[in-house]
Amino acid sequence: TGKLLWKFAAKDKIISSAAPAPGVVLFGSYDYNLYCLNASTGKLKWTFKADAQVHCSPCVFDGTVSIAGCDGKVRFIDLATGKELANASVDANMAASPAYQNGVVYTVSLNGDYLAVRTKDGQVLWNHKEKASGGAIFAAAAVKGESVIFGSRSRSIFCVDSATGKTRWTFKAKGDVDSSPVISGGRVFIGCDAGELYGLDLATGKRAWLFRAGAEIKASPAISRGR
Numbered sequence: 001t002g003k004l005l006w007k008f009a010a011k012d013k014i015i016s017s018a019a020p021a022p023g024v025v026l027f028g029s030y031d032y033n034l035y036c037l038n039a040s041t042g043k044l045k046w047t048f049k050a051d052a053q054v055h056c057s058p059c060v061f062d063g064t065v066s067i068a069g070c071d072g073k074v075r076f077i078d079l080a081t082g083k084e085l086a087n088a089s090v091d092a093n094m095a096a097s098p099a100y101q102n103g104v105v106y107t108v109s110l111n112g113d114y115l116a117v118r119t120k121d122g123q124v125l126w127n128h129k130e131k132a133s134g135g136a137i138f139a140a141a142a143v144k145g146e147s148v149i150f151g152s153r154s155r156s157i158f159c160v161d162s163a164t165g166k167t168r169w170t171f172k173a174k175g176d177v178d179s180s181p182v183i184s185g186g187r188v189f190i191g192c193d194a195g196e197l198y199g200l201d202l203a204t205g206k207r208a209w210l211f212r213a214g215a216e217i218k219a220s221p222a223i224s225r226g227r
Contacts, residue, residue: 006042010035017057017097019065021079026065028054034067036082046082050075057097057140059105064119068094068107074117086122090115096140096180099148101162106148108137114150116165126165130154140180140220142188147202149188151177157190157198159205169205173198180220191217 011031018027025039034048051071059066064085065077074088092109098117099106104125108114112135115127130137132154139151143162151157153176159168175194182189187208188200193216199208 008035008037008042008044012053015055019058019060021060021065024079026058026060028056028058028067028069030055034058034065034077034082036065036079048075048077048082048084052093055095059098059100061100061119066098066100066105066119068096068098068105070094072109074098074105074107074115074122076119076122086120088117088122088124090124090127095138099141099143101143104162106141106143106162108139108141108150110136110138112136112152112154114141114148114160114165116148116162128160128165130156132156134176138178139190142181142183144183144202147183149181149183149190149202151179151181151190151192153177155192157181157188157200157205159188159202171198171200171205171207175216178218182221182223184223189221189223191219191221193217197221 010029013030016028018025026036030053036045050069053070063079068074070093076085092111094109096108112130116125135152135154137152142149148162155173158170173192175192177192179191186202191197195213197211
């Protein structure tokens, strides 16, 4: 029906997308808080206070929530209680949602860092920096098997080895890349500020096709039923 079921007011703006988990919904706010609400009623279950704005969307996995924030920390928080389990410090602000696979999250910074962090103890497994000028990374990573895909404001889309961070391939876009990649089958789908949407081969980075929209593409693609 579109009728309002409930609403909840944070103390500052919300850039973070909401992330659902069983019975709850989570989001971050510029009031430094990560919020966990009852999904049916909107009532507050718990808050976690970070040291700066929570711009990113929460990543939920295995009873844990991960955020990468403007306080330079990748945090792992218990989904049931809101208590911090571990964290890793990165000397940079972070805006993108972490991407999870097999006990590791992959995330990025506005200084061009891209890194892998072990979830059980916050150990940084590898941390590399994009060397290109203007290499700030706002887009979230996408991970599948041994491949992690990143997009950068250096107009680069690149794939690294999930275990080592070693670069496998790089594709040069026509504009800055703030669009978060999506992996489906053997392809990567991602947009750029030049208004181009790319379908790239996951293994090689070669372009399978492109679509030219009428203006810049900031959002992540969404995939369903072959579209």
